[in-house]
Amino acid sequence: MTLMQSSDIPHKYLQPDENLGGRVVRNLRELVNFNSSSNIRIWYNNQSEGYALHSHDAVEVFICIQNNYEIHANNKVYTLDEGDILIIPPRMVHEYVNDKYGVRFIYLIEMNHFFKSHDYQTIESLFFDAFLCNEKTCPDIYHKVYQLFMDMNAVYFTNVNFWETIVYDKMYQVFIEISRHAENSVKSEEAQNSSQSITRINALLRYLDINYAEDISTEQAANYTGFSKYHFLRLFKLQTGYTFHDYLTFKRISKAEELLATDMPITDIAFQTGFNTLPSFCRTFKKYKEYSPSEYKRIFLNTKEKGHTNM
Numbered sequence: 001m002t003l004m005q006s007s008d009i010p011h012k013y014l015q016p017d018e019n020l021g022g023r024v025v026r027n028l029r030e031l032v033n034f035n036s037s038s039n040i041r042i043w044y045n046n047q048s049e050g051y052a053l054h055s056h057d058a059v060e061v062f063i064c065i066q067n068n069y070e071i072h073a074n075n076k077v078y079t080l081d082e083g084d085i086l087i088i089p090p091r092m093v094h095e096y097v098n099d100k101y102g103v104r105f106i107y108l109i110e111m112n113h114f115f116k117s118h119d120y121q122t123i124e125s126l127f128f129d130a131f132l133c134n135e136k137t138c139p140d141i142y143h144k145v146y147q148l149f150m151d152m153n154a155v156y157f158t159n160v161n162f163w164e165t166i167v168y169d170k171m172y173q174v175f176i177e178i179s180r181h182a183e184n185s186v187k188s189e190e191a192q193n194s195s196q197s198i199t200r201i202n203a204l205l206r207y208l209d210i211n212y213a214e215d216i217s218t219e220q221a222a223n224y225t226g227f228s229k230y231h232f233l234r235l236f237k238l239q240t241g242y243t244f245h246d247y248l249t250f251k252r253i254s255k256a257e258e259l260l261a262t263d264m265p266i267t268d269i270a271f272q273t274g275f276n277t278l279p280s281f282c283r284t285f286k287k288y289k290e291y292s293p294s295e296y297k298r299i300f301l302n303t304k305e306k307g308h309t310n311m
Contacts, residue, residue: 013044016159027299028093030056032108038164039110042156050098058108059115059171060088063149067102071095073130075290080104085133085145087174090115091257092130093290105153109171121209122202123179125240128250131178140184141177148174186239200225201239212251213274218244248274253288256281260297269293 024031034041039058053072062071064080071078071086073094078086088094090112114120135142148170155163186198204225208216221244222232236244252273259269270281270293286292291299 008046009044013153013157015041015043016157025052025054028054029299030054032056032058032110034108034110040156040164040167041108042153042167043106044103044157045106046101046103048099048101051096053093053095055091055093056108057090057112058110059090060094061105061107061109061149062086062088062096063105063107063146065103065105067100069102069104070097071130072097074128074288076129078130078132081134083134083146085142085149087127087131087133089127089130091261094130105149107149107152109167111168111171114172114175118206118209119179120175121205123175123182124205124254125242125247125250126178126182128242128254133178138178138181141181145174145177148177182239186235197227197235198239200227201235204236205240208248208251212248212255213272215274216248249284250288253285256285256293257289257296260293266293266297 024033032041062069062080062085064082064084066082068082069080071080071088071094073086073088074092080086133142133145138145152167152170155166160166183198204221207224218233219229221236222229225232225235227235233244236242236247240247242250252275256269256273259272260266264272266281267278270278273281275281275284282293285296289296
């Protein structure tokens with residue numbers, strides 16, 4: 001990736017810390033160059049080049065400002081038009097495909113504490129893939145979310161006092177708005193007893209976050225919520241966007257990703273995340289993540305051992 005010269009960027013969008021350097025990738029893993037006292041970087045990006053496959057521990061957000069932009073994430077293609085917002089959760093492999101001039105803002109924010117929180121579990125299914133927010137997909141929250149990101153720009157590029165705290169506050173508000181969007185989607189379809197339905201399904205999601213490796217049938221999950229099986233299946237799909245089986249599979253794959261970044265043997269990871277056999281784990285992981293568990297582990301561990309080099 002060719003780094004932009006400062007003359008290519010409007011003065012008001014120059015990095016507050018000029019010593020941050022470029023973006024760095026090795027074996028698909030990116031080491032984000034935050035400054036010494038922060039875990040946030042925001043770019044004004046107008047390059048005509050793309051950026052190869054990579055992943056990182058920070059959440060990444062793209063906002064297309066001028067022209068359009070293509071992003072591949074988790075084996076899906078997103079063509080962003082002007083104003084579109086795409087949120088990519090930590091560790092998701094993605095790339096930018098671009099060969100023409102355009103303008104976009106790119107945000108990298110380290111907030112693993114949030115992605116491990118109970119609150120996140122209630123909207124986790126929205127981030128099994130990248131989350132696209134625009135006037136069509138999220139008409140109830142889009143303008144508020146867009147403004148929150150513009151507010152982040154205003155404090156980051158002017159380096160005002162407490163800018164990092166303000167950016168984190170705005171990012172939490174973004175996730176609160178996304179949670180509200182999820183609830184609105186349920187309420188629009190389930191007018192009666194919607195609050196009770198949301199509460200019961202959320203309780204199940206928190207239970208699954210702890211017990212995802214157990215052999216949990218659809219009937220047991222329905223009993224946990226107190227709904228009939230048919231009613232449960234409809235409500236669960238309505239609230240999460242996934243069937244119960246698919247949600248549980250994605251949850252197990254997500255937990256396996258975390259463990260593959262450690263020295264734990266792959267066979268142990270398979271059984272610890274609820275898969276009955278090693279072949280079924282390997283087959284399922286590659287289906288959803290493109291790489292086999294061994295390839296994923298090798299990419300991550302080689303990165304830790306060998307360090308990073310400029311791309």
